[in-house]
Amino acid sequence: MAPVEIRDLSKHFGAVAAVNHLSFDIEPGRVTGFLGPNGAGKSRTLRALLGLVQPSSGAATFGGLRYDELDEPSARVGAVLEDASFHPGRSARNHLRVLAITGNHPPHRVEEVLSAVGLSDAADRRVKGYSMGMRQRLAIAAALLGDPQVLILDEPNNGLDPPGIIWLRGLMRQQAADGRTVLISSHVLAEVAQSVDDVVVIADGELRAHGPLEQVLGGDDGPATTVRAQDPVRLTRALERRGHHVDRDGDVLNVLGATPEEVGKIAGDEQLSVLGLAPRTRSLEEAFIALTGVQS
Amino acid sequence: MTALLRAELLKLRTTRTFAAVVASAAALSLTLVVLGAALGKETKAHALFTNSAITYIIVILGAIAMTGEWRHRTITGSVLAAPNRARLLAAKAISYSLAGIALAIIVTVPTIIVGELVLSGRGLATLGAGGIADVLWRNLAVAALLGPLGVCVGALVRNQIVTVVGLVIIAAAIEPAVFQAVPEVGRLLPLAGAPGGVLGGTHGDLSPAPALAVMVAWTLTIFAAAAWRLRSRDLV
Numbered sequence: 001m002a003p004v005e006i007r008d009l010s011k012h013f014g015a016v017a018a019v020n021h022l023s024f025d026i027e028p029g030r031v032t033g034f035l036g037p038n039g040a041g042k043s044r045t046l047r048a049l050l051g052l053v054q055p056s057s058g059a060a061t062f063g064g065l066r067y068d069e070l071d072e073p074s075a076r077v078g079a080v081l082e083d084a085s086f087h088p089g090r091s092a093r094n095h096l097r098v099l100a101i102t103g104n105h106p107p108h109r110v111e112e113v114l115s116a117v118g119l120s121d122a123a124d125r126r127v128k129g130y131s132m133g134m135r136q137r138l139a140i141a142a143a144l145l146g147d148p149q150v151l152i153l154d155e156p157n158n159g160l161d162p163p164g165i166i167w168l169r170g171l172m173r174q175q176a177a178d179g180r181t182v183l184i185s186s187h188v189l190a191e192v193a194q195s196v197d198d199v200v201v202i203a204d205g206e207l208r209a210h211g212p213l214e215q216v217l218g219g220d221d222g223p224a225t226t227v228r229a230q231d232p233v234r235l236t237r238a239l240e241r242r243g244h245h246v247d248r249d250g251d252v253l254n255v256l257g258a259t260p261e262e263v264g265k266i267a268g269d270e271q272l273s274v275l276g277l278a279p280r281t282r283s284l285e286e287a288f289i290a291l292t293g294v295q296s
Numbered sequence: 297m298t299a300l301l302r303a304e305l306l307k308l309r310t311t312r313t314f315a316a317v318v319a320s321a322a323a324l325s326l327t328l329v330v331l332g333a334a335l336g337k338e339t340k341a342h343a344l345f346t347n348s349a350i351t352y353i354i355v356i357l358g359a360i361a362m363t364g365e366w367r368h369r370t371i372t373g374s375v376l377a378a379p380n381r382a383r384l385l386a387a388k389a390i391s392y393s394l395a396g397i398a399l400a401i402i403v404t405v406p407t408i409i410v411g412e413l414v415l416s417g418r419g420l421a422t423l424g425a426g427g428i429a430d431v432l433w434r435n436l437a438v439a440a441l442l443g444p445l446g447v448c449v450g451a452l453v454r455n456q457i458v459t460v461v462g463l464v465i466i467a468a469a470i471e472p473a474v475f476q477a478v479p480e481v482g483r484l485l486p487l488a489g490a491p492g493g494v495l496g497g498t499h500g501d502l503s504p505a506p507a508l509a510v511m512v513a514w515t516l517t518i519f520a521a522a523a524w525r526l527r528s529r530d531l532v
Contacts, residue, residue: 044532051379052372053530068379079376085369087311094310101303102377142373 001063003028003150003181004049009058011044011205018044020205021058026183026198028149031176033196033213034185037294041205042185043082046154050079062150074103078143079152082185084135088128092119092138095127096145103146113141118167132159140168151175153184157191169195193284203292216291217281223259228252228276229267238270239263254280300378300387308391314357321353322403329407333414341415341423345408345431346495352467354396354439355487356460358446362388363456372531382523385451389444389519396439404435434504438491441511444519445486451522463487483507486514 002025011019019041026032036042047053049060051067062070062077070076086095096110114120117137127135136159143151151172157165172182172195186192192199199216201209209216229235232251239246239255247254255263260277267274282290308314332344365371378384408431412422423431446463453459467487475482475489483489483502493507502510 047530047532050376052375053532054528070379073379074377081372081376083369084373086373087307087364087368087370089312090307090310094306098303098306099373099377101299101306104299 002026003063004183005059005061005064006045006049007059007061009045009048009060010056011041011048011053012056017205019048019055022202022205022207023058024200024207024210026181026200028181029176029179030197031172031182031184031195032198032200033192034183034200034202035187035189035192035288036202036208037292038187040202040292042202043154044205045202046079046081046152046183046185050077050081050152072104072146074099074148075105075146076148077150077152078146078148080136080139080143080154080156082154082158084139084142086127086135086138089126091124091126092130092134092141093123095138096141099142099145105146109145109147113144116144116171117141133161133164136160137164140171148180150181151183153182153186155186156184157186157188165191189284189288199284201288201291203294208291209287213284214281217284217287222257224280225255225258225260225263226252226276226278226280227255227260227263227267227274230273230275234270235267235272235274238266238272242266251275297383297387300383301390303377304387304391305394308361308395311361313360314395317353317357318399318402321399322406325403325407326410329411330414333411333420334418341411341421342427342431342496344411345404345423346434352442352487352491354392354399355442355446355449355463355467357395357399358389358392358443359450359459359463360446360456361392362447362450363454363459366454367456375531381526385448385519385523385526389447392443392447393440394443396441396443397436400435400439401432404432408432434495437508438494438511441508441515442487442491445515448515448518448522451526452518484510486511486518490514 004026006022006024009019009022010017022041022045034042034046044053045060048055049067059066067073067077092114093110096113097107100107100110111120114123117140119134119137119141122130122134127138130138136156140156156168160168172184175182176197184192184195193213196213198211199209199213200207201216227235228251232248232253236246236248236253239253239258244258245256260279264274264277288294329344365374374384375381378387408423408428415422449463450459453462471482471485471488474485483493490502490507490510493502494504494511496504501507
């Protein structure tokens with residue numbers, strides 16, 4: 001049973017289907033990116049998973065149990081939501097102490113997570129004086145308080161400065177390396193591409209792609225290879241004779257339907273010099289646009 | 297439930313609003329009682345010390361606490377920490393019941409001590425031990441029930457300004473007007489009618505025991521409605 005299971009989940013608001021028969025699993029020990037354009041249904045899905053909205057049908061569970069069925073949920077699941085907010089008149093330490101008491105976590109965890117997110121020195125200041133990045137760090141500290149097996153992060157990079165983003169990336173990788181499950185929703189695709197092992201792409205509330213990042217980037221067009229040739233005209237003819245589609249840009253050829261090994265063998269058979277040879281993958285942005293139909 | 301209650305009490309203790317309101321209420325109440333005891337021509341000690349206006353502050357505090365969860369958008373975090381929403385509401389309601397008792401003690405005890413000294417100095421009748429105990433239980437009972445009532449009304453309405461202004465208008469204008477027009481109905485109402493009966497108010501009020509039962513019924517009914525609404529509400 002997967003740590004996170006979405007089964008035929010739908011959420012309707014009147015006639016509008018925010019989430020429409022969505023199904024996927026999230027595996028442990030991996031960081032999974034949850035991607036989709038604005039209004040795709042990402043936040044609704046995460047909120048259904050966390051018991052904050054009632055699904056119209058289907059289920060979103062942690063190993064088969066709804067969030068509100070978990071014993072000590074904050075020890076199983078840590079969540080950072082996009083609009084994480086705190087009472088402005090209370091300090092970070094006070095907020096975490098309240099959460100520690102509620103979740104039956106030992107008091108020393110408060111100091112540990114404050115230190116982990118770099119807020120120890122500001123822990124007794126009232127939150128209303130915090131920057132957005134500091135609030136985000138406090139939200140992450142709250143999520144880590146129960147040392148959970150599953151981390152749900154909805155746009156966690158909001159407000160973080162570059163060192164903070166690098167720190168968060170390291171945290172997610174470490175959590176996954178420890179065998180935990182990390183699900184991150186983000187619109188910063190370049191950042192996601194550097195952080196995740198798997199991706200789930202949704203649009204209009206429906207699943208568009210799910211799998212390892214390399215597989216999703218590869219698309220459904222088969223392998224593709226970028227090759228730089230000393231005689232691009234002759235190599236183009238040779239490749240086309242063997243049924244490959246070639247897009248030529250100067251001395252660089254993009255060959256569809258062929259692996260680098262196949263292109264290299266064809267060049268060798270024709271006794272043509274190859275100056276560079278690499279598999280061609282789509283960027284995450286290209287894959288995202290192709291899968292969701294959304295243009296920038 | 298114990299952990300939730302401890303967490304709510306910690307929130308309450310460490311939020312400046314509560315401390316500021318308690319201090320202000322105690323100072324205001326002390327001032328009013330001293331003036332009443334020192335200047336009143338036919339001062340009745342019991343009426344002087346059952347100060348319903350001060351006690352009603354707890355209903356506002358309870359409402360501010362609950363609506364603050366939406367105003368500051370902390371309700372999502374609260375529900376994530378305690379996904380059983382009815383228990384979350386119960387913990388907050390109980391914490392404001394205890395806060396009401398604390399507020400009533402902090403406000404009532406100093407005013408009784410000072411007021412009794414002033415009345416005694418003027419040679420007027422004082423309460424005595426039995427009278428003091430009677431005043432105390434009435435004030436404490438009303439505050440213990442009005443705190444949760446404010447929390448539950450806040451959970452139903454959610455908008456802080458609408459809730460606070462609405463409670464003040466109902467307590468200060470609507471319920472007294474209903475009481476004037478139809479006393480049999482007015483004395484059963486939750487914010488002024490039934491509490492007035494518990495505190496020992498005017499002619500026409502319920503006697504304390506039935507009035508207390510009416511207050512309990514109101515609090516439980518509004519809690520049930522608020523818990524049902526909170527459980528079925530999407531937190532988007």
